[in-house]
Amino acid sequence: MTSNPWPHxxxxxxxxxxxxxxxxxxxGSKCTDPKYAVSKITSHFNSSDHxxxxxxxxxxxxxMVGRVMQPHxxxxxxxCRKLDAKMxxxxxxDFSMSRLRYGANVExxxxxxxxxxxxxxxxxxxxxxxxxxxxxDSTPNMASVLSPNQHTSMxxxxxxxxxxxRMSRSLLERTLVGILxxxxxxxxxxxxxxxxxxxxxxxxxxxxxxxxxxxxxDILQYKLVTNQLEQLLSATLLSTHQHNYSESPSNHRSxxxxxxxxxxxxxxxxxxxxxxxxxxxxxxxxxxxRSLYSGFKEFLNISPMQxxxxxxxxxxxxxxxxxxxxxxxxxxxxWGFAHMGRFSAEYKARYGETPxxxxxxx
Numbered sequence: 452m453t454s455n456p457w458p459h460x461x462x463x464x465x466x467x468x469x470x471x472x473x474x475x476x477x478x479g480s481k482c483t484d485p486k487y488a489v490s491k492i493t494s495h496f497n498s499s500d501h502x503x504x505x506x507x508x509x510x511x512x513x514x515m516v517g518r519v520m521q522p523h524x525x526x527x528x529x530x531c532r533k534l535d536a537k538m539x540x541x542x543x544x545d546f547s548m549s550r551l552r553y554g555a556n557v558e559x560x561x562x563x564x565x566x567x568x569x570x571x572x573x574x575x576x577x578x579x580x581x582x583x584x585x586x587x588d589s590t591p592n593m594a595s596v597l598s599p600n601q602h603t604s605m606x607x608x609x610x611x612x613x614x615x616x617r618m619s620r621s622l623l624e625r626t627l628v629g630i631l632x633x634x635x636x637x638x639x640x641x642x643x644x645x646x647x648x649x650x651x652x653x654x655x656x657x658x659x660x661x662x663x664x665x666x667x668x669d670i671l672q673y674k675l676v677t678n679q680l681e682q683l684l685s686a687t688l689l690s691t692h693q694h695n696y697s698e699s700p701s702n703h704r705s706x707x708x709x710x711x712x713x714x715x716x717x718x719x720x721x722x723x724x725x726x727x728x729x730x731x732x733x734x735x736x737x738x739x740x741r742s743l744y745s746g747f748k749e750f751l752n753i754s755p756m757q758x759x760x761x762x763x764x765x766x767x768x769x770x771x772x773x774x775x776x777x778x779x780x781x782x783x784x785x786w787g788f789a790h791m792g793r794f795s796a797e798y799k800a801r802y803g804e805t806p807x808x809x810x811x812x813x
Contacts, residue, residue, distance in 0.1 A: 485648040485649075487658065488648070488657050489574060489591075491657070491658040491661060492572075492614050492657060492661065493574060495664075496539040496550035501541050502538075502539055503515060503539060503549075504536070504537070504538055505536070505537045506537075507533055507534050507536070509525065509527065512525065512536045512553070516538060516551065519540055519547065519617075520561065520569070520617065521564065521565070523560060523561035524559070524561075528555075528556040528558055529556055532556065534557075535554030535555070536553045536554055537551075537552055537554075538550065538551045538552075539551075541664060542671075543671070543681075544678075544680075545619040545621070545681045546616060546618045546680075546681060546684055546685075547616070548616055548617075549614075549615045550615070551613055551615060552611065552612040552613070553607055553609070553611070554609060555609050556608055556609050557607050558605070558606050559605040559606075560605075561604075562602055562603065563600055564603065565600070565620075566620045566621075567599065567617050567618060567619050568623055568641070569597040570596050570597075570616040570617075570618070570645065570688070571589065571594055571597070571614075571615050572591075572594040572613060572614045572616075572647055573594070573612065574591060575610055576590075576608050576610035576611030576612055576613075577589065578595070578608065579606040580597075580605050580643065581603065581604050582595070582643050583598070583601035583602065583603075583643075585601075585643035585644075587644050589644075591648070592646065592648060593644050593646060594644075594645040594646070594647045596641040596642065596644075596645045598638070599620050600638050600640075616684070618685060622681055622685050623688070623689065624639055626682065626685040627639055627696060628730070629733055630686075630739075630741070631696065635696075637695070639695065640694060641688075641693065641694040642692065642694065645692050650691050650692070652687055652690075656684065656687055659790070660680060662790065663680065663789045667784070670789070673784050673787070674726050675726050675785075675786070676784065676787055678726045678727075679787060682728055682729065711736045711738060711743075712746045712747060715732050715736050716758070718732070718735050719755075719759050719762055723766060723786075724766070724786075763786040763788070764786075764797065764798065764801060766786055767786050767788070767806070771806060771810045772809055776810055778810075779795075779806040782806075
């Protein structure tokens, strides 16, 4: 790879207490083993449930991949080997997850990715990636992160089998604006190389997202859930991987005072049933995202989104105890809780009984 354009990277944008708490939650789980994430990804995308296509025809392959990515040039190298391509695909609002192999040495020229970022994580094989002025030999230990406005060309070896996350440009940019507290001065560009298997927060997030999909096949119907997943994914990437805004200070236009914290509390109490992002809350408070987190930590010893989660948990309990609910799952999903196992554990820890018992008592 070429010289690192971010040689002194320090994750200034990361909320350290939040990150440390997340790391500690994962410390005893299976995802601390990098092989676990790879095995979960591989097994999930081995099924036919999300198979987009399987083909040996060059034009069909180029067309199908182009539909979910963007139109591009695709050429077979050393034309003695035929294509044997297969792609699985899962759309999730402002991001999607997919697995793609070509089965032959190919050259891919998408040019500039105008409206999305693409994280490519090889499960097997090697690929040569050139994006802007960065170059990379991508292997299972080294993913690539492609940024818009960077001319990109790639060569995938025949054994290259890649798991990919496509994220809309608007999702990442509006998340970053919320973190910085001011508009972007220039386009967001990530460092090309990403050692994703050594990044525990990202590595653990991948199986979690796939587990949500397994538990909720119609997840796109639950906008509260998908919005939270989008925010979690974008904030995790921005906080854990190097980019050209990593060392930019937040805009401290105004300091948090209890009045601003109360304003957000009142808003959340009135809008807990709606889709809410932490960036919206920062705008309501009139402060930067960093200041919003600091204010909640100082005066409530909790993050804004955890405060919202607690409110929603209270609403779940109210509904379960009201005697009108017919299923725990339906109530939990309506209030944005996608992971049933984790929800049940949190509910029992908070109220001393399982959600199903509350439902029966209601």
